[in-house]
Amino acid sequence: METSAVLSVEDLTTSFLVDGQWRTVVRNISFDVKPGETVAIVGESGSGKSVTSLSIMRLLAREQSRVEGRIWLNGRDILALPEKDMQTVRGNEAAMIFQEPMTSLNPIFTIGRQISEVLTRHKGMTKAEARAETIRMLEKVRIPNATNRFDDYPHQFSGGMRQRVMIAMALASRPNLLIADEPTTALDVTIQGQILDLIKELQEEDGMSVLFITHDMGVVAEIADRTIVMLRGDVVEQGGTANVFHRGQHPYTRALLAAVPKLGSMHGHAWPLRFPIVDIGSGEASKPTEVADTVDTRQTPVLSVKNLVTRFAIRSGLFGRQTGAVHAVENVSFDLFQGETLSIVGESGCGKSTTGRSITRLVEPYSGEVQLDGYNVLRLDQPSLRAMRRSVQMIFQDPFSSLNPRMTVGAAIAEPFLKHRLGTRQQAQDKVADLLRKVGLDPEMMDRYPHEFSGGQRQRIAIARALALNPKVIVADESVSALDVSIKAQVCNLLMDLQEEFNIAFLFISHDMAVVERISHRVAVMYLGEIVEIGPRAAIFDNPQHAYTKKLMAAVPVPDPERRGLRRSAAIDELKSPVRPVGYVPPQREYREVTPGHFVQM
Structure with missing residues (x-):
């Protein structure tokens, strides 16, 4: 072991008992973390990075796991410690933060x-x-x-x-050592920036060492002194972060870096740009191509939203009297044209998901108009609403919760086709096979269940299901935010390919600004239930006008190790509350047109 290291891992091998057999998921990995140093372990889901951190903290179930090798913490081999002593180590010498604090x-x-x-x-x-x-x-x-x-x-x-x-x-x-396992993955971009700054500041104040687990290369560039790249349980590369980023040797390292969407990479491109798809074996990336221009704004919009308001009553007291309301969506208006992608961006609680759910009437709006194919969605009775849902479909963030675990994926994709009586069972089966092929899956997979697929494959199944009714509009609600970088690139390219083939209009709801820049024709920025800026993608990203839009842009982590000392000095207040008292009348908002089609709230 390295004597000066706070943490020294030697030949760590971790196995799990699966169906009576020991299956190795981390193989012979070794690394050190020195005092005051930040070491990042990067890799995609299944690479073994989180298992490594749980092995170090001895948090794996003893009956189902086997940890071999040596782990030295402050000069002691903690794998040899009794559990009682290990409880003192946890929280005292080494502490851990997880992805989901709840x-x-x-x-x-x-x-x-x-x-x-x-x-x-x-x-x-x-x-x-x-x-x-x-x-x-x-x-x-x-x-x-x-x-x-x-x-x-x-x-x-x-x-x-x-x-x-x-x-x-x-x-x-x-503690001498902080292990942070994906601590910012589920957070909005501005909150993520604040947490990264906070960890840097606290580390400088206390001289603490940090082991940072993530799949976000932008985060790695901004926080890590050294980087360890893992693939399927093995360390394939490690070294100084700048060296790994600029002179990475292993094809997988180059593949990870090539797949990262970079803010500003769309400068000079008029239309959405496909992501490069990287061959992990060679590290070679496909050349990104522009999506064909199929948007005709002279036509009638396929979806027109006017003065949409959605509020949720707050009731309290013995008789459940209304004491206030959450003003989730306030006076939102926009048009969406065939073949166009309009992205809605903003932090959690800004109302972007509620906007999508209000349009499809999964949530009942308070007032406004939603015109789809010339009729007002908000006035439809239940039978007409079911018919309307043929034209507008939703893809959700977590496909596992939107797919029935007891239903085969073939049955799940066929269900809307059969419910709307669009054909026979044989025709439904043929349609399912065709859709699975279109989303890059084998038709033979239709008899499997959701749990037998990876997250990226499940998202493809959810997309196939949304396509079963040949919709004109698809509302994609954070549909790629939980995916690994290479899977995210594949799913985004799939959406763009389908848009080009079927002329689908996408309402793309996301907080990932780099992805939004890549796939959008137009962008709307939401804050506290209101659109504060809307316009063509190039106008929003090249010339942001509203203070909140600028704040969102500044918070995006950039995969450049030269920014490691960066401090954003972003305000740390929580997003203001959209709760208002009974009788509250929101102020009338004025917008000014900066350039053609680019409007900003005054």
Whole structure:
């Protein structure tokens, strides 16, 4: 082991017991993390990076897993420690933050109590001392009004603020090593930027070492001193981050980097651009091609939204009287043309998903007009609404929750075709086979169940299902945000190919600005339920006018190691609340036209 290393991993091999057989998922990996250093482990789902971190912390089920090799932490081989001693190590010498803080925070205890418990247990503090130190830690991770929020519960915090609470808990006992497992993947781009800045600042203050697990190469470039690249349980490359980025030797490293969408890469391209698809064996990337221009804005829009308002009543008291309302969507208007992709971007809580659900009437709007094929969707009765859904379909973020686990994928894709009586069972089967081919899957897979597919394959199945009714409009709600970078590229290219073939209009809802720049014809930026800026993609990205649009752009991580010392100095306030009292009348908004078709809220 390296004597100066805080963490030294030697020949780590981890296996799981599957159907009575030991299956190795991490093979003979070795690396060091020095004091004050940040080491990133990168790779896609199934590469073994998270299993590596759980093996280090000894958090795998002992009956189902086997961890071999040696793991030295502060000079001790922690694989040889009894479990009782290991409990002292966790939280005291090494701490871990996970991707989803709600699975790590106990919903029935206040966040103050949960952090205080770490201090009373590991540091022997009194209740009063622990309370004072917890408030200090909450202030350190930039929780506004920390003293008053000590007694709040996890559900009262936004995703970004919950992740800050998790960091405060992890750092409460001042560990030498912080393991961060995908801590920013599920967060909005501005919150992600704040969390990355926060980890850098706390590391500088306390001299802490960080092991950062991620599949986001932009994040790696901004935070890591050294990078370890994993593929199917093996380390295929490791070295200084700048060296790995600029002179990566392994084809998979080059493939990962080539597949990353970069903000600004669309400059000079008039139409959406396909992503390069990379051969992992050779590291060679296909040349990206522009999507053909099929948009005719002189025609009648296929979808026209005017003054759409969606509010959710807040009721309280014994009789459930309305005491306020969440103004989720406020006076939103836009047109969508055949063959066009209009992207709606913004942070969680801005109303973008509610807009998509309101258009399809999965959520009932409060007022406004949604014209589809010349009729007002909001006035349709249930039979007419079912018929309307032939024209507009939705693809959701998590295909697993939108597919019935007890239904074969063939039956799931055929279901809308049969429900709308568009043909016989044999015709439905032929249609399913054709659709599976179109989305890049083998028709022989139709008899399998959703759990037998990867995340990327399930998303392709969800797309095939949406296409079964030959819709004119598809609302894609964060449909690629949970996918690995290479799978994301494939699914985005598939959507663009289908648009070119069938002239489909896409309403693409996302917080991934680099993907949005690549696939959009036009972009609408939402903040607190309102569109604050809308226009052609080039106008929005090359000449953003609204302060919030500029904030979104500035927060996007860029895969360039030269930015490692960057601090964004972004404001750390939570997104303001869209809750309004009963009788609240929103102000009338004025827009100015910056360039043709580019409007910004004044």
